[in-house]
Structures are given as structure tokens and as C-alpha cells.
Amino acid sequence: MSVRVRRVYDPPESDDGLRVLVDRLWPRGLAKDAARVDEWPKGLTPSTELRKWFHGGGSYEEFRSRYEAELDAPEAAELLDGLRRTARRKRVTLLTASKTPERSHAQVLLELLKG
Numbered sequence: 001m002s003v004r005v006r007r008v009y010d011p012p013e014s015d016d017g018l019r020v021l022v023d024r025l026w027p028r029g030l031a032k033d034a035a036r037v038d039e040w041p042k043g044l045t046p047s048t049e050l051r052k053w054f055h056g057g058g059s060y061e062e063f064r065s066r067y068e069a070e071l072d073a074p075e076a077a078e079l080l081d082g083l084r085r086t087a088r089r090k091r092v093t094l095l096t097a098s099k100t101p102e103r104s105h106a107q108v109l110l111e112l113l114k115g
Helices: 048-056 060-071 074-089 105-112
Strands: 003-007 016-020 092-096
Touching: 003 105, 048 060, 060 074, 060 105, 074 092, 074 105, 092 105
Parallel strands: 003 092, 016 092
Antiparallel strands: none
């Protein structure tokens, strides 16, 4: 399985494979054609409430726990399973605007996809 996380602001690379934006909001200042996003499954993104809580000073550990609970909901679980199936066939690059992708929802998704 080939999955990785990159910042959406980084230039696309030829080996990105399927480029999936995993943020609920479109990244500021980025033109849609420049981002080269293939999919934008908003059902996989943290809820607005959870995102605001985390950015308001919530701990990463608690955020991770709450986000994983959100991903157990039927729509999110189905989207996650579909992305997992895709990642078994080809490279998937999870894109986020987060300045610290390694402590973000994108990292949680990466770990869940890799199992």
C-alpha cells in the first residue's frame, strides 16, 4: 500500500498518484487548477466543531480520539474503505494545508489507511 501526506501548497509531483484533499475548507490563496486535486471527500474531514475545538487549543491526543470516532460513522467509514481499496492499487497522496501535517487529521488518516 502506497499512501503519503503532503502539503497542498507544495508543487504536484509526477509520482503523487491520486491526489486527495483531506481538508474541509479549500486552502487559502490556492487556485483550484494549480492544486491538481483529483478528489475532495469532505465526509472524511474532521467536523467543523472538532476542527474549531482543536484549533482553539485542544490536545492532539484528544483530537485524534474524537476524529477516529467521527470516522466510525457510516459515510466516513465507507469513504475510508474506498480510499483504502484505491491505495492497494495505486499511490494515494493525502493533501492538507496544515503547517504541521504530522500532527494533523491527515496523519490520522494515513495511519488508519496503512492499518
